[in-house]
Amino acid sequence: FISDPIKKEIEKLKHRRKIAEVIDQLPGPKWYPIVGCAWLFLMAERKDFWKVLRKRCDMYKPLFRTWMGKYPIIHVMKAEHVEIVLNNSFEKSLLYRFFIPWAGTGLFLQPDISIWRSRRKILTPTFHFAILDDFQDIFNEKSQTLVKLLSEKSNGEYFEVTNLLARCSLDFICETAMGTKINALENDSEFLKAVFELPQLITYRTYTPLLHNDFIFKFTQLKKKQDKLLSIVHGFSRKVIREKREKLQNNNQLKKRTSEEEKIMGRKERKAFLDLLLEGNTMLSDEEIRQEVDTFVLAGHDTTAVAIGWTLFALANYPDIQAKVQAELDEIFQGKERPMTPEDIIRLKYLDRVIKEVLRLYVPAHIVGRKLDKEIVLDNLKIPHGVMVSVDLFQLHRDPEQWPDPERFDPDRFLPEIASQRHPYAYCPFSAGPRNCIGRKFAARITKTEVAWILRRFNIKSIETPQNVEVYSEVLMRPQNGLHIALQERQ
Ligand code: HEM
Numbered sequence: 001f002i003s004d005p006i007k008k009e010i011e012k013l014k015h016r017r018k019i020a021e022v023i024d025q026l027p028g029p030k031w032y033p034i035v036g037c038a039w040l041f042l043m044a045e046r047k048d049f050w051k052v053l054r055k056r057c058d059m060y061k062p063l064f065r066t067w068m069g070k071y072p073i074i075h076v077m078k079a080e081h082v083e084i085v086l087n088n089s090f091e092k093s094l095l096y097r098f099f100i101p102w103a104g105t106g107l108f109l110q111p112d113i114s115i116w117r118s119r120r121k122i123l124t125p126t127f128h129f130a131i132l133d134d135f136q137d138i139f140n141e142k143s144q145t146l147v148k149l150l151s152e153k154s155n156g157e158y159f160e161v162t163n164l165l166a167r168c169s170l171d172f173i174c175e176t177a178m179g180t181k182i183n184a185l186e187n188d189s190e191f192l193k194a195v196f197e198l199p200q201l202i203t204y205r206t207y208t209p210l211l212h213n214d215f216i217f218k219f220t221q222l223k224k225k226q227d228k229l230l231s232i233v234h235g236f237s238r239k240v241i242r243e244k245r246e247k248l249q250n251n252n253q254l255k256k257r258t259s260e261e262e263k264i265m266g267r268k269e270r271k272a273f274l275d276l277l278l279e280g281n282t283m284l285s286d287e288e289i290r291q292e293v294d295t296f297v298l299a300g301h302d303t304t305a306v307a308i309g310w311t312l313f314a315l316a317n318y319p320d321i322q323a324k325v326q327a328e329l330d331e332i333f334q335g336k337e338r339p340m341t342p343e344d345i346i347r348l349k350y351l352d353r354v355i356k357e358v359l360r361l362y363v364p365a366h367i368v369g370r371k372l373d374k375e376i377v378l379d380n381l382k383i384p385h386g387v388m389v390s391v392d393l394f395q396l397h398r399d400p401e402q403w404p405d406p407e408r409f410d411p412d413r414f415l416p417e418i419a420s421q422r423h424p425y426a427y428c429p430f431s432a433g434p435r436n437c438i439g440r441k442f443a444a445r446i447t448k449t450e451v452a453w454i455l456r457r458f459n460i461k462s463i464e465t466p467q468n469v470e471v472y473s474e475v476l477m478r479p480q481n482g483l484h485i486a487l488q489e490r491q
Contacts, residue, residue: 036067077395079423086433093369106295179272310362316462
């Protein structure tokens, strides 16, 4: 006599009870109805959230549970657990949904596995190394502008650098993803301000359980502000797509002119990701393309800027390592101011190891949140499907079993003969498994080019040290008060 919807609800309730029974076998902080374990954050100041995260982890690691309101979360940080989770979860955890108003269900947030598969297939070729080689000119040009701006500050005085780095990364992404110059390094714009403010607003919402409820959020000033920022960001990408479409409609003429230009200039017209999506037979609507372009801006600009910031911080704090990178650069460039080529990038082997070590200790995306597709077993405990899991990459990269003396900065941990002895999931700054970062090679290329340009020209010092730097989690792991560096022109 029970109708199907009621049966379904009963099944759901049973499953929830099963999850609760299993989850509460794991250690974790005390939880209360409605807030779950969020009281830990409600009792702390925003600036101390990072410390709360770390303390909680130290108390219950390596496998524990928390409750976010009525939702249980499992926290994993051992390589063998991370491997199981990342290969058995497709959907992102619930907190990611706050980014959907910005980037829609583009690749990063796509919940449907078959749509995701076809998008990933369409987008992967746009990151082919030949296309990255085409972008090398842009990376050189922007890095040179950055170096010029930095040289105006190279009087030995300390200054805050992360803002300039974020602007430079936004320039890279806009020109490579959309084919549009915004000159963020030199000019302010509404778009730039909106792209910088949105992550702050979304993080605030994430850490405020009351605002998780869409109905409550709808009536807040924060929602009004979010709508305003989104209309700027979406307005910008829609305009670029519209203009590119119009240009494509004059295709024949354009093709003729382009091939004539190619003959004269001796090179092909460079294509941005957006051109490749519009020109290829992708069957994506303009709105779907807009979501993918916004996804690249969201996932690509801040991550790389933060990674570059931490790289400068590390080089400033380890002068002997800085000198070794400079020696490698001098050997390749022999003091000449010439642009960097893709071949130079391959030759920068030591810098490559330095950046890898930076991404170990200062992993920008320090947490990856997933929802289990199927039941998994961790330390003999069966965890049912549907449970959210938080993969703590910060802690994973500090596991002393995989990383002896984990706090020591040592790029040689990435020498092939040493790296091969580690668990394959001991190092995942770009996540791993099917939903790993599509932009990792792109990110590596930007980071190497920009850092190389800076180190060819300057010696760096920093006020912040590994001991005194206050860390802050605003979507990414970043220095709370920015990074203050001083530059000295090299002879
Ligand atoms: C140092 C820089 C970067 C880091 C540390 C980084 C890290 C990550 C991580 C950890 C993920 C997995 C996130 C998750 O599952 O929750 C991811 C996914 C992704 N990243 Fe990156 N990323 C970087 C640069 C980039 C760049 C430059 C782009 C694009 C231009 C990009 C585009 C994406 C996309 C689209 C995804 C989603 C992939 C999918 O679900 O199939 N990332 N990234």
